Amino acid sequence: MRVKLVLLVMAGVLIGYASWLLLRPVKIVAVHENRHFSSVLVNNFPFTTRGKIEWWLQNKDMLKERYGIPKSASYGDFSITFWLFGDGYKEEGKYDRRCFDDMKTKVNCIEKDITFSVSKSENLGVIFVVEHGIYRIDKNGKIAKVNID
Template identity: 80%
Template sequence: MKIKNKRAKKITLIISCVFLGYVLWLLLCPVEIVAVHENRHFSSVLVNNFPLTTKGKIDWWLQNKEMLKERYDIPKPAYYGDFSVNFWLFGDGYKEEGKYDRRCFDDMKTKVNCIEKNIVFSVSKSENLGVIFVVENGIYRIDKNGKIAKVNID
């Protein structure tokens, strides 16, 4: 009986360590920006290893918005100040349009210019709402005090 318990404990410990290692790898793996596509004041950023949590996504934007401006000149606000930046998972890379409802980029002059529609994060700014963040579990905005708050939609 003791041998079975020791073996079960060892197996549980190994599985736990592998799981913890995987979670740490996901959390520490840097975001990879594969490409940026633009259409006036709308930008699409193709990424790998994007943060998994809402807080992680918003924090990543806040920490990297200057880098995005310097390296990629995004966002590019319209003359009235509005902009939109969508972050898409690059996944298996560019594909032909073929399949229904892929996101294709007209700035690429090739048939292989589409990705699967797997949006993971969106940031936009408008005169009425200010800066808003759209994630899978809701919409957040920066309030007048500079704090991030979830927008209640009724």
């Protein structure tokens, strides 16, 4: 009886922790821009491919209103990269950090930890790049995985 109670409490704690992880709101720490390329530094970004794409679809208007992104080039293309902010800004020091020239300080770099990117081009339309593949919105408005062979 006592073992069952301990297991039940442990299961409840694990379910509660997993729910907390999955339901935390995305925090946008900063936005850096270079013409039609934007970098968005985030914490608590969704874990799954579906969650990332859904988050974009639900928040693209907010990003436009609040941060003015995406900024399209004259020919319509744009690119937004979502980076995990992690331990925050650091000095360039280490090889291959992503540094932002729009910050006038030596502490203007982050670890290169891309979690998601969205781009639009005339030929391909809207493309989502995640760790496990590339997806696009097809002509019917459906999201489909791009097969690269």
